[in-house]
Amino acid sequence: MSHLFPNYVRDEIELVSGKGCYVYDQQGNQYLDFVSGIAVNNLGHQHPKVVNALNQQAAKIWHSSNLYTNSLQENVAKKLAAGKDYVTFFCNSGAEANEAAIKMARKATGREKIISFEQSFHGRTYGALSATGQPQLQQGFLPIVEGFEYLPYNQIEPLKEKLDASVAAVILEVVQGEGGIIPAEKEWLKSVEHHCRANGSLLIIDEIQTGIGRTGDLFAFESYAIDPDIVTVAKALANGIPVGAMLGKKKLAEVFGPGSHGTTFGGNNLAMSVAATVLEEINQEDFLAAVKSKGDYLINELNSLIDKSEKVLAVRGKGLMIGIELDSADSLKQVLNNLKTNNILALKAGATVLRLLPPLIIDQQTLAEGAKKIKESILILK
Missing domain, CATH: 3.90.1150.10 (Aspartate Aminotransferase, domain 1)
Incomplete structure (x- = not known):
């Protein structure tokens, strides 16, 4: 048993x-x-530099809580931004990163609706599951969180019809992972960005599976020449040590002021030490x-x-x-x-x-x- x-x-x-x-x-x-822990072990198993980073940090301090200054977080956040205008919130998983993104979008815009796409996958917590365009995964857990709508992927006309003053954000994967490895068409993605800007809606790119080098760029969206407002990452960020992150444009920083959002374990010392090493190795x-x-x-x-x-x-x-x-x-x-x-x-x-x-x-x-x-x-x- x-x-x-x-x-x-x-x-x-x-x-x-x-x-x-x-x-x-x-x-x-x-x-x-050819699984890599589901796109997690991007540097393989027992990578010597990753093992060394983990062992060195384990001999110092594992967890200090987010009540104190954390230079390790600052270091990883800088590496993730890679010269772009992003600030970062650290959590423990991709679903948590997407939960943070949903909250951020609604609070920043004062709007409620989030548009997602059919066959998308954004996680299994209530908010992330509600953003996931696969009804079969939601069965048994209804009612899901209100305010989500699912449109056909790689089709711009349905999105143009639905974008209005109620839409806080559009969330999408540059390559739909669980939905069947379906890449976004470049012209479609550029058009999505354009129409979001024109409508005052934020563009959230879910890089949970595609990020940290998996597609040949640090983030998959970089090959499409777009500039998302929010980016979520997890999986490969620490090569198997649980960690997630939400990156947002610096103009959004004031939205997540003290008390607005939090986590006990997010950005802990072990994860940050490993993540820094992973980024140093991959972002070359x-x-x-x-x-x-x-x-x-x-x-x-x-x-x-x-x-x-x-x-x-x-x-x-x-x-x-x-x-x-x-x-x-x-x-x-x-x-x-x-x-x-x-x-x-x-x-x-x-x-x-x-x-x-x-x-x-x-x-x-x-x-x-x-x-x-x-x-x-x-x-x-x-």
């Missing part, structure tokens, strides 16, 4: 250790990790260029499947966030099992999309080996 709630469908393997791009189960079996021109190059290579390799297998409908993504759309949920299940047999761990996105999220540090040879096994695992489908 388990003493855990059964809210996860868990694999029978238990991952007990990891090194670089590989993880090991309780039987000592080695797997190439050569590192990010290599992510783009490896992503282009993997997408090109996988695109060959479209002509070779009737099971493969599309290949899409940015950087090392890639989805392969299959013809059915059954095909997806078979591929995931085939991959595990071939000692590769991957995951799904939506009902029929194979999601590939390898560590960003993966070398070319290992990536090529992974691509070969992925293709083999799909081509044997009946």
Whole structure:
């Protein structure tokens, strides 16, 4: 009998250790990790600089609370801003970051409505779940928070029709993750930004899964040449140590004055020490260029499947966030099992999309080996 709630469908393997791009189960079996803790371990497992940062801070102080000055937070906030006009609130997860963004948008504008998009995913707390455009995830938890509306992704006319003086903000993912690895079209995203500005609505970009180098930029929105008002990050920010953050334009700083919002553990010393190291390693021109190059290579390799297998409908993504759309949920299940047999761990996105999220540090040879096994695992489908 388990003493855990059964809210996860868990694999029978238990991952007990990891090194670089590989993880090991309780039987000592080695797997190439194309999950990365769901886009968390961007620097892989046991990265020496990350381990060193954690150990050094652990020997000093773990937690000091937000009642005191924290230079570690100031350091990470500066690195996240990367020269842009942002200030940061630290929390513990992506859902918490999006909760903060929703509160910020409503308080800053004095408006109530938040527009989100169909098949989006923003978290499972009440506010974040209410922003998530997937009704099946909301079942059993109704009523959700009022004031949210969901529109078709990559279509500008529905948004133009709904933007009015009641809309506080528009929240979106630059690449929809859980919804099926669906990248935003550049012209659409630029148009969303334009119409938000014209309407006095804030633009919130959810970078929980796409941020911290995953798409080949520090933030995915950077390749679209837009300037969001609020950005939320988490997952890879501390390579597995729980942390989240909401970045907002400096003009919004006064909205979150003393007593307006808070957290006990957010921005704790351990998380901040690791996050600083992660940002130093990832936010480098050569590192990010290599992510783009490896992503282009993997997408090109996988695109060959479209002509070779009737099971493969599309290949899409940015950087090392890639989805392969299959013809059915059954095909997806078979591929995931085939991959595990071939000692590769991957995951799904939506009902029929194979999601590939390898560590960003993966070398070319290992990536090529992974691509070969992925293709083999799909081509044997009946």
